[in-house]
Amino acid sequence: MGVPNNVKDTPEFLLSVRDLNITYQTTRGPVPAVRGVSFDLKAGDSLGLAGESGCGKSTLAAALLRLLPPGTTTSGEVTIDGQDLFSLSPGGLRAVRWTKESIVFQGALHALNPVQTVGRQVCEPMLVHETEASQRAATEKSRNLFERVGLTADKLDYYPHQLSGGQRQRVLIAMALACDPDLLIADEPTTALDLMVQAQVLALIEELRRESALTLIFITHDLSVLAYVCERLAIMYAGRIVEEGQSLEVFRNPAHPYTRALAAAFPTIGDPSSRLSPTGLGGDPPTPGALPPGCPFHPRCPLAEDRCQDDEPGLRVAGVGRAAACVLI
Amino acid sequence: MTSIANRRRRATMGRVWKQFRGSRQGMIGMTVLLLFVAMALAAPLLADVRELNPVFARAAGNPQWAPPSEFGPLGTDHLRRSVWAQFVWGSRVSLFVGLAATVLTIFIGSVVGIVSGFVGGRLDAVLMRVTEWFLVIPFLPLAIVLASVLGRNIWNIIFVIGVTSWPSTARLVRAQVLTVKQRLFVDRSRSLGASGFHLVGRHILPNVSGLILANATLAVPISILTETTLAFLGLGDPSSASWGKTLEEAFVNGAIIRNAWWYFLPAGLGILAVVLAFTLIGRTLEEIADPRLSQGR
């Protein structure tokens, strides 16, 4: 991972995204959801993607697994472990999903089959991808996985509705880890969870990363969560990365005015400046189909100048290993 | 603020119409239906009502069992009556019975469905048991018994169809009411102090009306077919000429053996066309009311 456009794609990267554009074809015309996103991840890296609804973060996650709906136009390049994702055969793609990269969705109840025990659902990918030779080996592996995610082995025989929200999220993480992927994509895995359960799941993800050098992409709208889970942070707005850098630095000392607003949205408890004075941005996130001209953030930007309406700024260097897309930098 | 409400209603109608126009099946159904409605309305201009009377037909010197080539446009029957006149005037009865019985069906079904779904509790249980009871008793025997007990006139036929075919509507409406009742805006209105009548009138009904309308257009063909069935079984109104009655008389008097296709074919095709037209319209309205249906296809 580094400042895009001046880092060459070398095999040292596990995942490399080059100038990715994703456009949904709708009845009302093309809607650009992701516009020119580039980043690289080395094995063991962790990247946090933050942004609000409609910023393209979930579309990006789906694209990394080629899970986009049919009829979606993509351009650019996604390379996973040296393989070009968009030119993979269906068989090659199946192998990449689960064994190279896997995803944990939010809303754990919908992602699980209600009429199968969770144990069977964890075994299934191993048998499909033949990473385990027999049912017995797969069951044994599931038992280990459950232990790793903090579930007792007897839970293997449970049906999803018999588990709590936090337990189901753990099952989903176990499932995602079933084929020992190199890259784990977590799309808002803690959004629906309570504070304490969220903390448990975050701690689990951190622990898994420490033990097995897992590469992580973590997506959420809550910047403060990312700041502590990920080493690097990329902020998305209107389909683009508008700021990136080392996460605590981005969080504590944001360069882009949007990041500043996002970081201030969840107050620091104990900070007198935010006590009884919540701050928010005016307006709403733009609809991807109708972006304002120039910098898409300018209608909501407290620092906007006249020139912001003219051209959309690209990412520019904003310190060591940091970049932001704002003309004021 | 009534002007806003009116403008809005017009806008909604406009939007539905625009979507409807875009649907080929809907427009085919609409065209066919309008043709038949025009025919029913213009019946006095298209055929002399006296042609339905055998005495008049004999006096006029009509031939018996005449094919269309001999007596235009659709020939005559065993009583020398013009089949064309029967077809034209029969469309009136069939459409009227179909629509009137549907109104009754939808009215009973909606009231039961809304009360059952909205009030819930013990009343819901009782109403649903009654509904199920009506659903499981074989429909035709009940209709036959009712029709023969009540006597054979057109209003009784409408009544019989109405009271026997409402249960499926009631269940559909109830299911939809249960979904709408869970919505947060109903809770909000309740917390503002809304009465049950207010909730039903302002929130429940507007959100189930699309479904009721679509269901109604789908209930019309069933009503028409039921009328046909009853008439075919000899339980129709003897004094009015419906398509079902034409079919019954053609069958009883051996039109099939005589190969007198002109006698039964027009009525049969007429029923088929009207039923199909209503089904196409109903399907289209259903898709507009519930966009998920069209996406699935």
Next chain:
Amino acid sequence: MRTDLSPIVSVDEVSIFFGSARAVDGVSLEVLPGEVLALVGESGSGKTTLIRAIQGLQQVSGGSIRHRDRPEQGSTDLRADSGVQMIFQDPTGALNPRQTIYDIVAEGLRIRRDGTDEEKRVGDALARAGLRPPERFFPMFPHQISGGQRQRVVIAGAMVMNPILLLADEPVASLDASIRGEILALMRQLVDDTGLSILAVTHDLGLAWNIADRVAVMYLGRIVEIGTTEQILEDPQHPYTRALLSVVPETRRMEQQILQGEIPDSKRIPAGCRFHPRCPLYRSGDLDETIAARCTTEDPHLMLGAGWHAACWAVDPQTK
């Protein structure tokens, strides 16, 4: 406006049972005029059940809920009282998609057949909720405005009734991060401008820090700690509050105390202190033996008086 300082709502030893489940188990609480009180807890803590009872949508099994401005003490049906209004978590669901913004805001007035100056009052309420000029929004439908604006419409629909108390159920949980602050600022401003009170149910401690004057922490159907926002969030006493605060990512890094497991089933409330099976203090084994014995046998009750209050034997000044 704030002459009468007696509590707007007094909740006195209220219990709400569903069969053998004790969803709310002896809660006492007062909402004072002109304050924002945050009721904080995780799902399963009974906070939503309690607010539904205050709203009059839920019967209580024991105890009483008294509203200051209502002479009739026994009735819990708030629907006769326009002084208490609701704000909902999901503004999109709370608005009937087939009604115009005008009709939605005017609905409460119409239900009460209070038609005088309807248009002006609806306009004022929308303007007060920050939707200006209000006339522009009259003919619009919920799907034509943004999520933040929808929540403002919900707030306008409550404010048009001139309430003295707003019950807010997770008012910003479903909103985008950048809009959250705006809505919270609006809520605080309404309190400061009109002197109404807000009881906000939330799991979001940041919300409490942003707008609340006092915070009550609920665990398994009981309030375990209550005090001013500064007391609770900067100097929490109860081990549950401490643990909760330690895992808020926004807190200045204190050492994380991640509790094991989840809130127990309210059908099987642990004996003694209901928190002791998960309590870091109790489990550490460092507690004085007599106190530890009390934790497993005696239910610590929260006393209402001056200053902070925590239902915990280990921090009870008398036991200490």
